[in-house]
Amino acid sequence: MADSLEFIDLRSDTVTKPSLEMRSAMARAEVGDDVYSDDPTVNSLEERVAELFGKEASLFTPSGSLANQLSIRSLVSPGEELICETNSHIARAELGAATFSGITTRTWLAERGLLNASQVLDLAKPDSGPYLVSTTAIAIENTHNFGGGSIQPIEEIALLSRQARELGLFLHLDGARIWNAHVASGISLLEYGKYFETISVCLSKGLGAPVGSLMISNKERISSARVWRKRYGAGMRQVGILAAAGHYALDHNISRLADDHIKAKKLAQVCASAAPSTINPDFVETNIVGLDLSKANVSALEFASSAKQKGLLVSALGKSYLRLVTHMDITDEANERAGAILKELLERAFVLK
Numbered sequence: 001m002a003d004s005l006e007f008i009d010l011r012s013d014t015v016t017k018p019s020l021e022m023r024s025a026m027a028r029a030e031v032g033d034d035v036y037s038d039d040p041t042v043n044s045l046e047e048r049v050a051e052l053f054g055k056e057a058s059l060f061t062p063s064g065s066l067a068n069q070l071s072i073r074s075l076v077s078p079g080e081e082l083i084c085e086t087n088s089h090i091a092r093a094e095l096g097a098a099t100f101s102g103i104t105t106r107t108w109l110a111e112r113g114l115l116n117a118s119q120v121l122d123l124a125k126p127d128s129g130p131y132l133v134s135t136t137a138i139a140i141e142n143t144h145n146f147g148g149g150s151i152q153p154i155e156e157i158a159l160l161s162r163q164a165r166e167l168g169l170f171l172h173l174d175g176a177r178i179w180n181a182h183v184a185s186g187i188s189l190l191e192y193g194k195y196f197e198t199i200s201v202c203l204s205k206g207l208g209a210p211v212g213s214l215m216i217s218n219k220e221r222i223s224s225a226r227v228w229r230k231r232y233g234a235g236m237r238q239v240g241i242l243a244a245a246g247h248y249a250l251d252h253n254i255s256r257l258a259d260d261h262i263k264a265k266k267l268a269q270v271c272a273s274a275a276p277s278t279i280n281p282d283f284v285e286t287n288i289v290g291l292d293l294s295k296a297n298v299s300a301l302e303f304a305s306s307a308k309q310k311g312l313l314v315s316a317l318g319k320s321y322l323r324l325v326t327h328m329d330i331t332d333e334a335n336e337r338a339g340a341i342l343k344e345l346l347e348r349a350f351v352l353k
């Protein structure tokens with residue numbers, strides 16, 4: 001068993017630790033009571049992030065889940081529905097939180113989570129009268145986490161946004177990793193911002209901050225979300241120390257995401273050459289590598305446990321689905337070692353099949 005200090009941790013990009021420089025920016029932050037809107041560092045972060053996406057306002061939250069939930073409750077009334085992809089974070093990983101707002105969800109299933117506007121519009125049923133639940137909003141995840149970090153096609157987003165607006169439907173973007181989509185595709189944050197009524201973004205994933213997400217929208221929705229954030233018990237006080245980490249992350253850690261994408265691609269290539277059925281490296285567009293072990297002689301859980309014995313942490317997210325996520329705390333050398341461990345285990349896992 002490897003010493004715990006030596007683990008190469010590819011479970012998620014949430015495992016990064018704040019760098020010394022980030023910690024020192026946090027220590028120097030000017031602070032105030034944010035429930036009174038008195039924290040200058042939070043206020044400037046909220047203004048900055050809203051501007052990045054061409055929106056009027058934003059609200060700092062402790063988690064991406066809360067930013068998503070405040071967003072969708074600002075769009076959908078109790079008894080109405082939000083539609084989203086089957087494997088989206090909102091549908092699968094927020095533990096039914098939309099029920100707190102009386103929101104029901106229906107889902108569409110898409111290969112790699114990739115958006116097809118007409119598939120979504122076929123599902124949407126606005127103004128359904130007294131017989132069916134009325135659709136009010138649509139949520140899109142970009143990049144798509146369980147889809148293997150896939151980037152949503154911008155033409156489909158544009159088409160969906162145009163047609164949804166004609167039908168009076170709202171669009172929400174779960175942009176926990178929109179930074180990765182922006183860096184990999186070259187599409188500006190302002191362009192992404194145009195298509196959505198509400199957006200959530202996370203600073204605590206690839207950008208390396210210890211905590212922090214934002215809901216972004218117009219002034220009216222943000223001021224109502226500020227009340228709901230407090231109601232949910234997430235009004236925070238001298239939280240400029242966390243917002244300072246967010247400013248640092250935006251200043252220093254966006255363009256470097258390209259390195260994480262290169263590392264993920266390398267891991268995918270190693271895995272594909274050891275066991276071609278596990279992954280198509282062409283599908284690895286950002287920092288997430290999803291491995292299909294359905295043709296292996298071990299389950300994802302067994303594979304993850306053998307990897308741990310060798311000092312590599314990965315996530316088993318399904319019976320045969322393994323996720324690896326590259327991030328700023330993975331050096332080139334650690335990435336190579338991870339590749340060597342994966343190669344050895346994959347060759348063994350496919351030997352008798």
Ligand SMILES: Cc1ncc(COP(=O)(O)O)c(C=O)c1O
Pocket residue numbers: 062063064065066068089090141143144145174176177202204213
């Ligand atoms: C796509 C996506 N959205 C939202 C979240 C929620 O973020 P948090 O863990 O900060 O609640 C995550 C977390 O991994 C995510 O992957």
